[in-house]
Amino acid sequence: MKIDFLSLFLGYLFVFLAVIFAAWLISAWRQYRFSRSARRSYRCTICSHKIQAGQAIVSVRCPSCGARIRLDKLSEPSDSI
Secondary structure: OOOOHHHHHHHHHHHHHHHHHHHHHHHHHHHHHHHHHOEEEEEOOOOOOEEEEEOOOOEEEOOOOOOEEEOOOOOOOOOOO
């Protein structure tokens, strides 16, 4: 069985590009998973509107009622929807 140079080259090129694409997909998936875990969900104490905020944010204004909400260590994030 003879394999010409062009078929061999295209085969190696396909495998190389498939590995690069798989690495890119894994990287994008890990970045998406990390960005979702860095955000927390809180409930407004006035109107019970669900607010998503990052971990570094100390206070946020509710988009529904406009109340200022402190996101300190005393307020627990709500896991329920």
